Amino acid sequence: MLIKVPKVSSAAESEVTPEAVYLSRRSVLAALAAGSLSGALALPARADERFADVPSPESVPPFLESRLAAVPAVELPSGEEVTPFFDATHYNNFYEFGSSKQDPSRHAGELVTDPWSVEIDGEVARPGRYSLEDLLSQVTLQERIYRLRCVEGWSMVIPWIGFPLAELIRRVEPSGHARYLQFETLVRREQMRGVRSELGLIAWPYIEGLRLDEAMHPLTILAVGMYGRSLPNQNGAPLRLVVPWKYGFKSIKSIIRISFVRDRPATTWQTMAPEEYGFYANVNPAVSHPRWSQARERRLPNSLFKPNVRPTQLFNGYAEEVASLYSGIDLRRDY
Ligand code: MTE
Numbered sequence: 001m002l003i004k005v006p007k008v009s010s011a012a013e014s015e016v017t018p019e020a021v022y023l024s025r026r027s028v029l030a031a032l033a034a035g036s037l038s039g040a041l042a043l044p045a046r047a048d049e050r051f052a053d054v055p056s057p058e059s060v061p062p063f064l065e066s067r068l069a070a071v072p073a074v075e076l077p078s079g080e081e082v083t084p085f086f087d088a089t090h091y092n093n094f095y096e097f098g099s100s101k102q103d104p105s106r107h108a109g110e111l112v113t114d115p116w117s118v119e120i121d122g123e124v125a126r127p128g129r130y131s132l133e134d135l136l137s138q139v140t141l142q143e144r145i146y147r148l149r150c151v152e153g154w155s156m157v158i159p160w161i162g163f164p165l166a167e168l169i170r171r172v173e174p175s176g177h178a179r180y181l182q183f184e185t186l187v188r189r190e191q192m193r194g195v196r197s198e199l200g201l202i203a204w205p206y207i208e209g210l211r212l213d214e215a216m217h218p219l220t221i222l223a224v225g226m227y228g229r230s231l232p233n234q235n236g237a238p239l240r241l242v243v244p245w246k247y248g249f250k251s252i253k254s255i256i257r258i259s260f261v262r263d264r265p266a267t268t269w270q271t272m273a274p275e276e277y278g279f280y281a282n283v284n285p286a287v288s289h290p291r292w293s294q295a296r297e298r299r300l301p302n303s304l305f306k307p308n309v310r311p312t313q314l315f316n317g318y319a320e321e322v323a324s325l326y327s328g329i330d331l332r333r334d335y
Contacts, residue, residue, distance in 0.1 A: 060230045061114050063133050064238070067141055068225045071161050074143045082145065083156035085227050087301045092234045093150065094253055095201045096185065096192040104234035107193045111186075111254070113238040122182075122260035125173035132238055136224065138171060139163035143228075144221055146244035148251070149283045149316045155297045160242050161225030166216045174212065174260050181215045182265035183208045183241060184257040202268055208252040209265035209279065210243065211325075219244055219321055222255075245315040245322045247281040278335035282326070283316035287335050 076082065094104035097111075116132045141161050149155045169181075185206040189195050195204055214220065223242045224231060231237040236253025243250050249269050259265075269277035276290055285295045294312055302308035315322050 060238070061133070064136070064224060064230055067136060068161055068228065068230060071141045071143050071225070071228075073228070074145060074159075076145055077157075080145070080147070080157045082159055082227075083300055088156055088158055088226065089232050089234055091154075091300060093248065094194075094234055094236070096187070096194045096204070096206065096254070097234070098194045098197070099199070099201055103194065105232075108233035108237075110193070111188065111191045111233050111237070113233065113254070116238045116256075118239065118255060119257045120172050120260075121257070123175040123178035123262065124260045125175065126171065132224075135168065135222075135239070136163070139167050141224070142221075144219075144242070144244075146219075146242060147313075147316050148242075148244070148248055149297060149312065151247035151249055151277065151281065151289065151294075153292060153294070153297055155299050157299075159227055160221065160223040161228070162221035162223035162242065164218055165220045165222050165241070166218065168222065168258075169212075169216055172260075177262050178260035179212055180261050180264055181210050181212065182257075182259040182261050183210075183252045183255050184259070185252055186254045186256045202272065206252060207265060207268050208241065208250055209267050210250070212260075213325060214243070217322060217325065219318060245282060245318040247277075247283060249277065250281050280326070280329075280331065280335055282322075282331060282335070283312060284314060284331060284335065285312035286314075287332055 090105045091101045092104035093101070094108060097104045097107040114132075117129045118132070118135060119129050121127045141163055143159055143161050145157060145159045147155055148158050185204075186192075187195055187204045194201055210220070221242050223236070223240050224238060226232075226235060231240065233254075236251075236255075239255050240253040241251050241255065264279060267279060269281075270279050283294075288294055296309050297312045299308045299310055313319075
């Protein structure tokens with residue numbers, strides 16, 4: 001991210017799944033879950049082909065697969081198109097697996113994500129190590145179709161499956177001293193090529209943070225799936241944060257620890273380059289990155305012939321929902 005010139009996405013027309021195919025799979029899954037179709041009915045072969053290039057979800061536990069299949073599909077936000085699955089899973093940032101956009105899809109399959117647990121500590125009444133199954137046991141999974149805007153200038157539209165982070169926060173009962181949440185990604189050298197790299201890409205573990213009220217906001221989710229199935233490893237399996245009004249680097253992947261803390265956490269990108277990456281990192285067309293403008297963005301997939309450039313929206317188009325979180329704060333200075 002620090003040294004990147006954004007590249008053009010390279011999905012060929014033949015690799016892109018038409019939205020109708022994606023949506024038809026969703027309705028079949030929903031019908032199966034509702035019991036209105038025979039369990040023996042195979043999914044349409046064309047729909048399965050959509051996932052052919054994604055590392056096999058071998059380590060996805062059965063409890064998660066069945067929960068995902070029960071999630072009803074939601075309406076697309078008007079004027080948006082879902083980014084093809086191929087682009088969302090082959091143009092990634094996940095430095096633990098390398099620094100190129102293709103490294104995560106090539107190498108993240110090496111990560112074993114089952115069993116998985118998350119340590120919850122700090123200013124809470126119910127700290128502890130929660131298994132993924134336990135974390136999901138008290139929530140209803142939902143689909144959320146959100147825009148994702150990277151600070152590098154590209155964007156996508158992703159149908160996530162997850163649950164509001166607020167539900168977990170209420171469950172662990174933060175004390176009156178908890179003002180921020182600090183999130184931490186797994187570091188497993190033997191399964192993470194980027195962590196092993198001699199280049200010293202970033203200081204591990206990857207750390208992100210939110211103010212408690214940002215974390216409690218109904219738009220903030222913990223995702224366990226996308227496109228009707230479990231999260232591919234390159235997208236942050238088995239559990240990642242999604243904060244749609246902020247630049248993508250806030251949406252930390254493969255979370256193993258959530259700490260409730262009193263002070264603003266020292267986050268990875270802000271620590272590395274504070275003048276380039278702020279703590280809030282709210283999408284804002286009026287605040288340029290020191291090396292490029294944020295006024296416009298490239299919606300993937302795009303090409304030199306079809307650049308697909310559009311104006312960046314304040315708070316990534318979610319201003320109505322979130323602007324009040326920042327009243328009284330000068331987001332040009334505290335970006
Ligand atoms: N989380 C971890 N642990 N490591 C990373 O390198 N990259 C971030 C974010 N979460 C990153 C991470 C950045 S810069 C972006 S834009 C998004 O993940 C990209 O998510 P995607 O690959 O699912 O599109």
